[in-house]
Amino acid sequence: MKIIKPTLREIIDIKTVLKPYVDEGIILNRSDDEIATNIRSYQIVYDKKRPIGVGALHIYSPYLGEIRSLAVNKEYQLKGIGKELVRNLLKEAKELGLKEVLVLTYKKEFFEKLGFVEIQKEAVPDKKIWADCIKCKFFPSCNEIALITYL
Numbered sequence: 001m002k003i004i005k006p007t008l009r010e011i012i013d014i015k016t017v018l019k020p021y022v023d024e025g026i027i028l029n030r031s032d033d034e035i036a037t038n039i040r041s042y043q044i045v046y047d048k049k050r051p052i053g054v055g056a057l058h059i060y061s062p063y064l065g066e067i068r069s070l071a072v073n074k075e076y077q078l079k080g081i082g083k084e085l086v087r088n089l090l091k092e093a094k095e096l097g098l099k100e101v102l103v104l105t106y107k108k109e110f111f112e113k114l115g116f117v118e119i120q121k122e123a124v125p126d127k128k129i130w131a132d133c134i135k136c137k138f139f140p141s142c143n144e145i146a147l148i149t150y151l
């Protein structure tokens with residue numbers, strides 16, 4: 001198992017890992033163009049040549065980042081891969097100089113185990129609401145929980 005920073009050639013792998021969760025409505029669908037624009041935010045986990053995990057660190061401001069599009073292939077869950085990915089994304093966040101990393105999720109306990117604490121959704125930046133949430137089929141009444149970690 002190895003974690004890499006993808007190139008544009010790996011957009012297909014990102015989409016392969018995310019597809020089942022996009023279909024379930026847990027993860028937001030993003031176009032190839034949007035993934036390409038943000039390609040430098042992604043990390044992919046491979047088991048040999050098979051993509052099995054994805055996560056992205058999106059930057060909002062010199063202080064605030066967000067973990068998004070985090071997913072591990074169902075067959076590979078509960079083996080510590082998600083934890084490893086989040087730790088790697090937080091390491092990158094810290095190296096970049098971010099102070100806080102946000103996540104909007106249904107997987108509260110998973111993120112709490114990684115040091116995140118729940119915050120009020122009102123603390124989520126408007127930029128997120130208007131760029132992302134508005135595209136979601138559950139907007140405006142979703143049950144996602146906002147959590148944050150301080151680096």
Ligand SMILES: CC(C)(COP(=O)(O)OP(=O)(O)OC[C@H]1O[C@@H](n2cnc3c(N)ncnc32)[C@H](O)[C@@H]1OP(=O)(O)O)[C@@H](O)C(=O)NCCC(=O)NCCS
Binds near residue numbers: 072080081104110113
């Ligand atoms: C959330 C997700 C990424 C976790 O990945 P994973 O590789 O299965 O998680 P890990 O094996 O690294 O688990 C780390 C810890 O969290 C716990 N955990 C994992 N999923 C959990 C869940 N759904 N609820 C509660 N605890 C969970 C594990 O038991 C483990 O605990 P431990 O450290 O005490 O042993 C994965 O379940 C997934 O892809 N879910 C679907 C997409 C999704 O909801 N993404 C989050 C969007 S922000």
